[in-house]
Amino acid sequence: MRRFFVLILVCLSLSACALWPNRDPLAINVVGIEPLPSQELEMRFAVKLRLQNPNETAIDYNGVALxxxxxxxxxxxxxxxxxxxxxxxxxxxxxxxxxxSAFSVLRQTLGLSQTQTLDNLPYVLRGKLAGGLFGTQRFIDRGRISLSNPDAW
Incomplete structure (x- = not known):
């Protein structure tokens, strides 16, 4: 009887996974960065992201982390x-x-080699749009930026 019960649970678990809709990942692009009022040892910026939803269903979110x-x-x-x-x-x-933070800037500065400039630095932006128990959408954007030319963003 116990084996039958375990077999039923396994079958139900597998069929439940098949009911989740397949979603394509969000397309994310950094489209701008603007300065915000800052405190003593930190800088603040407003990062603007363009999110494109290539899916047949809408995405509702209630929080963002980057x-x-x-x-x-x-x-x-x-x-x-x-x-x-x-x-x-x-x-x-x-x-x-x-x-x-000022310490992050210091780490970045110390991490640059003497031959490396502030042009064409690789970046990785990771984030998530919170959407409830199973609706959270994670995203990642990779590219290159020029810190010596802020208009390159």
Missing amino acids: DLEVNGRPLASGVSDQRGHIGRYSEDILVIPVSV
Whole structure:
């Protein structure tokens, strides 16, 4: 009887996984960075992201978190409790405040080699749109930035 019960549970678990809709990943692009009022040992920026939803279902979110690495080292992080809706086959611009500590800038500076410039540095932006128990959408964006030319963002 116990084996039969375990077999039923396994079958139900497998069939439940098949009911989850397949979703394509969100397309994320950094479209801008603007300075915000800062404190003594930190800098604050508003990171603007364009999120594109290539799915047949809308995405509702109730929180955003970001982590930004530049040149393989953590540089900035931010969170926001903003709520929103990205319709099916639609896009939206999100603005998320991030903080950069003086220690992060120091780590970045010490990590640069003498021959390396502030042009064409690799970055990785990781984040998530919170959407309830199973609705959280994680995303990642990779690219290259020029810190000596802020207009390159």
